[in-house]
Every structure is written in C-alpha cells, then in structure tokens.
Amino acid sequence: MGQPRKELTPDRSPLHLWGSELRAWRDRRGLSLAKMGELIRYNASYLARIERGERKPPRELAEIVDRELNTSGALLRLWNLVDPNPNEIRHANHVANQADHVANTSQVVASVAHLPAESEEAGITVPCRTSDGGIIFVTLPRRTFLSGLGLSAVTAAVTGPPAIAQARSVPLAGAAAPDLNPAEHFRQLRQVLIDNDNLLGPLRTIPTVEAQISAIQQLRQVHGGSDGRDLLYIQTQYAEFCGWLHHDAGNFQASRYWLDRALEWSYATGDIDITTYILARKGQLAGDMGDAITAIGVSTAAKAQARPDTKLGAIAATYAAYGHALAKDPTASARALDDAQTILSTLDLDPSSPWGTWMDSSYVDVHRARSHHVLGDHRRAAEGFQNAIIGLPSGYHRDRGVYLARESLAHAGAKEIEQAATVGLQALSIAQATSSARIITELTRLDGQLERWGSIPAVSEFRDTFDEIVAHQA
Template sequence: MGQPRKELTPERSPLHLWGAELRAWRDRRGLSLARMGQLIRYNPSYLARIERGERKPPRELAEAADRKLNASGALTRLWDLIDDKPNAVRRPDDVANLHGHVANARQVIAEMPDFHGESEEAGMLVPCRAQDGRIIFVTLPRRTFLSGMGLGAVAAVTAGPSVAAQPRTLALPDMNPAEHFRQLRTALIDNDNLLGPLRVIPTVESQINAMQQLRQGLRGADARDLLHVQTQYAEFCGWLYHDAGDFRSAQYWTDRALEWSYATGHPETTTYILARKSQLAGDMRDAMQAVDLAEAALAQARPNSRLGAIAATYAAYGHALSGDATASQRTFEEAHEMLTQLDEDPTSPWGAWMDPSYVEVHRARGLAALGDHKAAAAGFRTAITALPPGYHRDRGVYLARESTAYAGASEPEQAAKVGAEALSIAAATGSARIMTELTRLDTQLERWQKVPAVAEFRQTFDSFIAHQA
C-alpha cells in the first residue's frame, strides 16, 4: 500500500498555492507523478517537492505543465506571483493570501455545501494588477473565491440577501417533490439572470444534494422523474460555474449532468448537454472539441428543432476559432435555416431562449475571432438591442464583447464608453465572462491611454480589480 498523500498548504505562500494548483490539475487529468514526469521530462521526486512547496519551479516547467495539462495558461499566470523568496509566508495584504484584502471590495458570504468531488484546490481565475502594471490572472481555490476573495468580492454584489441564505427544503407539503424542485429552478434562473452566479451556486448545489437524499426513498416513475430534474439542476450548476469562470467545476457538473441524462432515458436532455459542453469548450478556446461536441449534438437532435439550431450555432463558432471562415459562415446560415423551419415542441424545457439574435451574437464572436472587428461590433450592437429586459447579465457579456470589438477596430472612445457600461453590470453580477472580456479591453486600450474616455475607463477598471502587493 502506498504512503498517504501529504496534505498541501496553499494558504501559506504563492509557491505553496502553485504546488497545490499543479496537483489539482494533475488529479483532474488523472496523471500520476511518474506519468507527469514522463510527459514534461522532470523527475517525479522533484515534482513532488514542488507540489509540497519545497522548491520553486523554473518557468519552463510551469509552461510545460500548462501545455501538457491543458490548463489554459493558469499555471503560467500563477507562476508570475511567486517571488524571489519562495518560502516566505504571505503578508496579510498580499493579493494571493487566501483570507486577505482585495481593494475596493466587500466580501460575499456564501455557504458552500460539501457535495461534489472536485478538489478543494480547484481554481477560479481572478484578474489582478501586477506590480509592473500588467493584468495577470491569479488562480484561487474555488472555496476561497466563493467565500469572498477575488472577483466575487470585487463584484461586491449590490443589494439584497444571498440566495444561499434560503433554507434548504427537502419537499413541500401537498406537492410532488419533482414539481417543487422545478419551480425552485425557475426562480433560481431568474436570480442568475439578474444577480449573476455567485448568489445562486450554493443553493443549486444544496438542492442537488437534497434530491439525492429524497431519491433514496422513491421508486419507479417518481424516482426517474426526480432524477430528470436533478439532471437539469446539474446542467444549470455547470452553467453557473461556467459564468463564474471556474471551468473545471463547470466541466465537472456538466459531465455529471450528461451521465445522469443517460440514466433518465431523455435523449433530448442528452443532446442539449452535449451542446452545452461544446459551448464550454468554445469559451475555453478548444476549437476541435467545440466542433466535435456540437456535431455530436447535431447528429442526435430532431430535425428542425431548437436543439439542432443551438448545436449548429456552437459548431459555427468552433469553426471560427479554428480559422475556417467558410465553414463558420455556412454553419451559421444552417442554424438560421433551422429556425425558419422550426418544428416547435412546447413540452421541451431546453433552449426556449433560442432565436435569430442568439445566432447573430455568436456570429459576431466568430467574426471577432476571425479578425473582422468592425462587423463584429455591429453584430453585438444588433443583438443587444434585441435582448429582453430581464437578461441583465447577458447584456453585460454582449457589451463587453462589443467593447473589445471596437478596440480591435481602432475605435478607442467607443470601446471605452461601452466597456464602462459593461463594467457596471460586472460589478452587480460577478460574471467572470464579463470581467475576462474587460481585462482584454484594458490591455487593448493601453496604446490610447491619453484619450480621456480611455483613461477614465482604465482608472475605473483598475479600482475594481485586485492588486499584487
């Protein structure tokens, strides 16, 4: 029997946090230290000391691990926070301190039930202003992020009690349990649209836990019905983590939803979740995975269905990410064609929001990925105009993407104006998708920093993000 794993101490220093992050990514990919050593050509014993925070990794090791673990730059960005005294204990005001201070922030207190199997070191990316003025992303443990550190605190959600403060309820009297959870899910979706994910995640996770407990006492159709609702909650939980910027937890919950969907025998649910996995892959800029998953969903979707149009839309964006403009535009047109011949299924809970403007939002993203920024900005503006009033957070995402498109088209004043509007929504919702786009905007606008509107935006944005001590 092997020796028990040494407990890591990511709260001790940036070096220890980096080691814990390396282990978390390695565990996620199912790699032993020996296999990891083979992949990046480092001794496993040396890697073990790095994971324990006993050695500072060379930058080339961080970059190699990032590539082999498909960590999207998280390990390299976090490496930038390791100082020349790697074993120094964090100062109380260090931005990487897990219980520290973030400038201009109020803490968001969120109860996090111990439920799913993700490592506690699993991280969420938080924008941080480095000492040399660059914006870097710091990966902080999921629990820390949701208890107030990082973007959750920077967002300083504005008013009202947290959704997490609601009591956990296993069932309501005189109501079918599945129906109770369906009604609650509708209310939680409304909360997410208005307030963003950080207030909603704890309640969603606790309700999944409650459903699992209830199903132990149910049999037959009631148990299957409740499992179907549980699947819908898991997909929603994946979406919330997706919007919060925690892609690994998003993958975890979306994978659980896919697994449970097969058990329910609802092929439409499985199709939708495959499409969502494609959307997540696209946001992680994995073009091949985005196309493959979308095409799998498209193959399963009913002809002339909303789900087919959704899958085609995500496939088209994946083609744009890969640089294939012809395939991208052709597939966007296919999505529009499906919508014109739509065979509506009023009983379907999936994709009721799907319409031509949603296709155009993704076409605009595709145009931006392909370098046609002026057309992308126009596309986002059209989509924003068509948004229903309740889609507060989505409006912020589209505004942020519009602002980066204006910057790409060398229109800095308009970019700064639109970016400021998006920033106010980011502050209210805590959406990492908005903040990620605005971080790109801040970098894009640097060459126009003498333009008054640009200087004002960058100063305001700077006050919203953490700063390296």
Template sequence: MRSWRNERRLSLAKLKARIRYDYSYMARAERGEQAPSASLVRAYDDALEARGTLVRLHEAIQSGVGLDVLSRGHVAKAGSHVANSPAGLAEEASAQAPSEEEGISIPCRTSDGRIIFVSVPRRVFLGGLGAAAATSIVGAPLAQAAPRAPMVDRSPIEHLQAIRRVLIDSDNLFGPHQLIPKVQEQIHTITSLREGQRGTDRRQLLQVQTQFAELCGWFHQDAGDHRAAQYWMDRALQWSHGAGDPDLTVYILARKSQLAGDMLDPVEAVDVAEAAQGVARPGSRLAAVAATYAAHGYALQGEATESAREYDRARELLHAVDPDPSSSWGVWLDDAYISVQQARSQSVLGDHRGAAKGFRTAISALPPGYHRDRGVYLSREALALAGTRDAEQAATVGLEALAIGSETGSARIMAELAQLDGVLQRWHAVPSVREFRDSLDACVVHEA
C-alpha cells in the same frame, strides 16, 4: 460603496470631483484594502443618494455584524435597480457552506500593468476584501439569496422546478457567485429524495437533478471556473442517460460544446457539437443549437468559410423546427441568438466592424430582465469597437459593461474587459480611455 457608485453610473474620477477625497484612498476603500472612515462613507452616501444605506451598513460592520448576516440583505434596503421578486429564499434550500479553500476567480492588476485572473480561497476573499465584499453582497441581493416555493399542493418535482426558475432569474440579475451553493444544496437534496424511489419517480428525479447539474455548470462557467463547470457538465451528462431523456442528453452535449468554445478548445467544441447533431431528434431545435456552437468552434480554428456555412445551417434548421415540439429544450434559440453568437465569431476572425454592429443589434433587442447578458454583449461590443480603432466609443461602452460586471461578478464580462484594457493601452491619453482604465483599476485587486 462601489456597487452604489456603479449603479449611479459614476466613474471613480467623477465621484472624486464631487466629494473631494483622495482618489487612491477611495480606490483602496472600494477594494477593501483600507477601511473607509465614517466621513468617507457618509460622503458616498450623500453623493450617491443612498438614503443612509451605506451609513447603516458601515455602522453595522463597525459594530461587529458578520458577513453571514449582511449577505441575507436585512441591514439595508436594496438599491432601486434590484427587481422586487415575489419569490424569496427557501428554508428548505438553505445553502451548504462552501469550503473555505474553494477558489473564487478574481481579476488582479500585475506589477507590469496587465490584468490576469487569479483563484483565491473563499476565506481570503471574504476576509481580505472585507467591507467591499460585504457591500457588494448587500448592494445586489440575490432576490433574497435563494428561492422559496411553497410546498402546498405541489409535488417535490414541481417544487424543485420552481426553485430552479427563481435561481435562473436571480442569475440574470445578480450573477452566479452567491447562487452556486444554493444549486449544490438542491442537488444534494435530490440525491436524498432518490433513495428508495423506483421506476418513473426515480427517472423524474434524475431528470431534475440533471437540470440542476447543468445549471451549476453554467454558474461556474460564468464565474470563470471552467474546471468546476466541466465537472458538473459531466455529471449532468451521466445523469441524463439515467433519466432516459434523449433530448436532455443532446442539450447537455450542446452545452458541453459551448463550454469548450469558452475554454478556447475548438476541436472539442466542434466534435461534441457534431455528436449532438448526430443524435438530435429531427424537427427539434437542438440540432440548430448544436450547429450554432459548432460554428463558433470553426471560427476559433480560423475557418471563416466553414463557420459562416454552419451558422447558415443553424438558421435553416431553426426555421424548419416543428412549431409544436414536445421538447422544451433550446426554446430560447432564435435568429437574434444565432446572430449574436456569429458576431462573437466575427470578432475572433477579425471582422471587428461586423461584430460591433451585430452586438449593438443584439443589445437593442434584449429583454429588460437579461441584465448580466447585456453586460456580456456590451463588453464584447467594446472589444470589437477597439478592434475598429474607435477607442473613445470602446471605452464608453466598456464603462457600461464594467458597471454590470462589478454588480454581477461575471468573469465572462471581466475577462473581456481585461482584454479591452490591454488593447486600449495605446490610447491611454484619450480622456474616456483613461476614465475606463481608472475605473477598471478600482475594481480589481493589485499584485503586492
């Protein structure tokens, strides 16, 4: 229900005005704290033009269909916002069920009004949030939840690379939570494939396993589980040495610097980035990637001059890159990426106006497929706007980010919005601020 409401870009308050149900009842139903009545579901379905999707889903839940069935996306057709990918789920890549005690990071409203992130066991998340969790899964299926790549005329390496590409595309659209077990399944598969292999074949499998471990680290990072992200990045670094690919090792070091920045550990961010730059091959993009993450580390230390100097150095290295590199790592790095990272650093350093301008430029230049990244940039732009005391615009942009954060489950987006919630509290009487805070409130669980 919440997923469809966010897709239609309606706040809970605006939907309430349309269907005339009690606001708190609607919020509890969306959070899974109270089962919605059939009449409420039908009112949502009609108002949101879901064409019977929500009604069919509710009837399926009432008849006892489990979440494992719903998560396969066959109960109702996807909303119009979901891209139709030619790639589906691989039977070979069926997910290993995660432990019921594995934690999921979710935002929670405390009794004093703050929003904090708490880790709850997966079984509690799926059981306690009930229908809301199921609806989120069906409302934004993962390109049929995992990749299927035909094995015909493909080597195992090519097959695994095709799976990885689909996982990356699915993450950009739908977020990491349902993809993490799929990636881990591939890692276990590669471990089995390595048995009995020697020489080049074994090194190639180690290289692909490194790539999947890095991807798993990224998914955990976006999901807000930094400890798990560190674990998988450490495994990726270990396997990269076994693969004998120096460029891949440098890339993993740069990614570890980025993770340290997200964890607000500036010393580690700078040290690891400098280590990556020290071993990067001249003419590759990887030195520029590492310099970009080092620059943010300096910003976290409050060193504005050093941060700006490092961003300038990143651009110089980028413009001096070999136009025909043999390494494919870091090919996404361009001036726009460096600029959006610098905007984030400007926000940390207190230049909120410059940060807001940088994020707006980056959002305008984003390709259509980068749905989750758009949400991240919007949330950071909103926080920067709040820093300029433009509360009304900050709340408006924050609502856009919230819609994407709710769809993708990105902890990076929700963490920024939790900060925004606290900053905007002083302007609680402004209508757009009140709408943003009410909408955010409907998206989080509440302390008992």
C-alpha cells in the same frame, strides 16, 4: 528549487474535486500546506494526499478547513457530494437530519429550499488582477469589502427579507404545498435560481445549486418508481445548470466536472433531448476555453442526434460555428450559422418545449458577430453585437453586459478607441452587479488593448474605473 506542484484532476470524481477546491481556497488565503497544517493541527503530508484525491477527508476536517479558510460553507457543502451517506451526514440543513426526515416531503422542502443567510463574516467574491495581468476571484470578509458595489441590493435579493433569512422552516414561494411531489418542488426552485442568476450572476447561486443536488441525491435513496425517475431527471438538470454557473464564473474545470456528471446522469434518464443539450453545452464550454477541435467535434455530434422538431440542432450548429471560427475556417463557420438559422426558420415550435427557450435568430447573430471578431472582421462584429443588444428581452441583464464587453473589444480591434472605452464602461457597471467572470475576462483583454491610448480621457476613465473594481494582487 522546490518540487513542482502535482497537477490535480478535479474531473475524476467528487473526491478529487474536493481536494482541488481545498487547494484553491488554501492558495486564496496565501497558505502553504505546512502553514495550513499548523493552523488546523493536521499533518501536511496527509493534507497533500487529500488535495490529490488519494484520501477521503473526514467530515471533521471539512468542518475545520471550512471555518479556518472562511469559505462560507463552500467546502462543507461540496463534502456532501464526496460522501452522500445519509447515515453519516447530520447537518442542520441537510435532508438526512433526523429533525427533517426525507419521508416527510413538506419538511424536506422547508429544510432545503431556503437561500443561506449572510453574516458579517460571510465571504464576498471579487475579481483580483494578478501580478502577471490575469484575473482570479478571491473571497473577502463582508465587513471589509468596499461599499458602493451594490452589495446591499445583492444581499437583499439573494437572502430575502430578514424574517425569511433567519427562519429555517420557511420555504421559497411555491414550495409550501403539502401535496407537492419532490421533483416538482425542485423544478420550481430551479426556476427561481435561474431568475436569480440572470439578475445577479452565479457567485451567489452556486452554493445553493450544489446543495440542492446533494438533497436530490438523498431523496432518490428513498423514492422509487416514477418519483425516483423524475428526481434523476431534475438532478441532471441541476448538474447542467451548475456547470453553466461555474462556466459564467470563470471556473472552467468545475464547469466541465458538472457537465460530465450531467451527461453521465442523462444517459440513465433515457431522454435523448437532455443528452443532446448537454453535449451542445460541452461544445459551448470548449469554445470558450479556446479548444476548437473539441468544440467542433462535440457540437457536431450533438447536432447529428438532435430531433428535427426541437431547437437543439440550431443550438449545436451555433456552437460548432464558433469552433470553426476558432479554427480559422470562415466558410465552415458561416455554413454552420446559416444552418442554425434555417433550422429555426422551419420549426413549428411547440410552446411547451423546454429546450432552448432563449434560442432565436438574434442569438445566432450574436455568435455570427463573435465569429467575425475571431476572424478579424471587427467592424461587422461590433455592428452585430449592437443589434443583439437592441434585441435582448428584458431581464437578460448579464447577457447585455457580455455583449457590451464583446462589442467594446470589437471597437478596439477596429481602432475605434473612444467608443471601445465608452462601451466598456457600460459593461463594467453590469460586471459590478453580477460578478460575471465572462464580462470581467473580456474587459481584462480590453484593458490591455487600451493601455497604449491611456492619454485619451475616455480610456483613462475606463482604466481607472476598472482598477477601482478589480483589486491588485499584493
């Protein structure tokens, strides 16, 4: 037997995260360290040290593995976080490139704002069922990817018209004003990326967000005073957003890494609200990871420091409630949810407040339904998700898919099998469009629960469609 693989620690630093991502891409391509070493002509033991975060990868290596593993630029973009030194980085689209120097704000905006163009060899990330029944996400060349999954629409929405996709100097809408300060540019771009994520899911948004964090870090080296403080704040917001994108994509380790970075940077901003919000988000992540103790502890800490005139206390209480449900404490869960509703009902909201614009009574009810499901009250859970779906505002396409998937699981728990399969199919169509790992993960559980009822036509249709969308590991 070979030696067990050393567990990696991507949370420790960008260097360790890069090594972990290198191993993940190598695994996706089915390469051992020895095989990859032969492919790129590097010593396998040297590559092993890089994967463990013991050695800093040179940029040349990052370029080689990015090309040979066909990561569509992911490893190269992440390398910029490992060594964000403007004197060493010379990349065609990086703010440190001499052709687009950071001292010229309009040129910087043009060089970093574009979304990357796609080629026929660019990767498409799709869900794949492993031999043990789990789900992983793998990247396939675009030209070999199955048609019929809406990829033409996805590509058009992300890359924009061909003229914009090909022109490196064309910024996104709202970024061309010559007097636009750097932080305001990134605020506007962040909103575009949030809208893009709401419609299409995280996989097409993550590389751009990570690239913007690197660009902001570069700009902070030459901007001091109020501009520098504003850039630190927006850098913190981008890191939190990146944590959310990885969370939705099912990469909990990367999500935790970015939330930890966001929390660290938030203390430097001196803004208690953003620190509180990130703490609450860490509680949400812990809940989705099934870690009840951390979900309760971190969310309770966030609630304790939340200012009373914001929605932050309600957000934190809601995530604490789910932690209590995971801990099988229905009384504490209900109390926390009631507390969240009370906070919302007594707030005199400031319409200009950026915190929890999506947070309302319906959102609390969603988590009440989710808690009912965890605690075994499946019919009440299904009814709660149905009401939440009715109340969703337009534009929350992916959230609708998540709620539908959870409703289908609640129906399955209540032994309402045909309805579970029917609702599951609706969620599956949204999963196709958004590549949301949250939806796919819930539907994977549903697929397993429905297996014994495969002779029912609705179940058979769901499971056949699911198998068409989710590839099987060879």
